[in-house]
Amino acid sequence: MKRTKPYLFAGTMMLTALAHEARAHPHVFAEARLDVIVNGDGGVEALRHVWRFDDMFSSTVLVDFDQNKDLKLDAEELKEVGSVVHESLADFNYFQIVMSNGNEVEMEAPPEMMADFTDENQLILLFESKPKEELLLKGTTSFGIYDPTFYTALEFPDDDHLQVENLPQGCKLAVIRPDPDEAIAQNQDMLTPDFFEDASNNDMGKIFATRLEVTCEG
Template sequence: MTGRAFLTALPAATLLAACLAGPAQAHPHVWVKAKAEILFAPDGTVKAIRQHWSFDEAYSAYITQGLDKNGDGKLTPDELADLAKVNMDSLPEVEFFTIAKVNGRKQEFGTPTDAGLVFENKILTLNYTLPLKHPPPKSRSFGIEVGDPTYFVAFEIVDEPDAVVTRDAPAGCIVRVNRPPKLADDVAQKLAQEDITATPDMSGYEVTTRALVACP
């Protein structure tokens, strides 16, 4: 699976133009600033992840062209509903760009809910809730990884206090976020020279952000 699968539900011409509109016209093709909320059930079980993904300005502008149906210069959630569905229908193919682990054991995801797009300040943001399919009993650790290993879509969990937060967590739980190191200048330059349709070998590089929720 590659990040390209996230975008191929769109018409090929639209995909290509969106990529060309992106920064540097290079690999990666879409930039995403991400936030996550870890949602707990009353019994202390992690039940879901609430994702918030904000796309880069160039991609946001291109992918929303022609969606202002009433011509009022604003994009409402209703006008963005079809685009949100396209995104959500394609995300299972790439496992939601997310890995969740409880006590080190990888978890399966259920059917996402509460999905929608918001367009504000020239930025398109996808919000949705990703439930665990079989939430295990209360555990001491819950970890997530967010990213596209092929680097077709470049995810960055924002460096802000609310980048990864818990909701209704047991008392004493703490969150630690571990971001990947910045790619060296020579590596970034090499990627910028890649053919726009290419998917380079990223096996030697760390491009995903990890967060761990530890509870007493």
């Protein structure tokens, strides 16, 4: 079955149909964890992501990818899940948003995405990405995730799910959870009527994304 890119697993006709009916509302939910790995020179080595998906979506993935119909996903089937997600999210920078002093940072595509299923039958995706160029923690650097199509809601359950490994001295952390009403008010000029009619056709969803801000002196 052909899988299209606009949604996380657009290989399922049911999910694709739902997406067209209500594009600006999430239909897939996941708890996220993000670890920013910093080297001894204060440079960002990698971002490590873990996404745990809701029961309904996990069950849909199980049905779609369980080729031998044994009601579980074996190693090869999980590899296929990871491969499909890797391809599907390429056009969306794997839902990552990294900013350095107001400028967006380009990230390399992760070499792979690993899939697993927990005993609670929840799909887990893990991957690691790196900046394309050296990224030193100077001034304000922010890290977050969001789906620009608004189809997938990726949420950090608490602030401890956003961490920095080897935080340099003189740097401070802050988890920013934008208030939707304030975000709209502050960006009113950029939020055109088209945004409210179909938010999936633009990239303004990042103003609502939870992010980790690292502020460093010097």
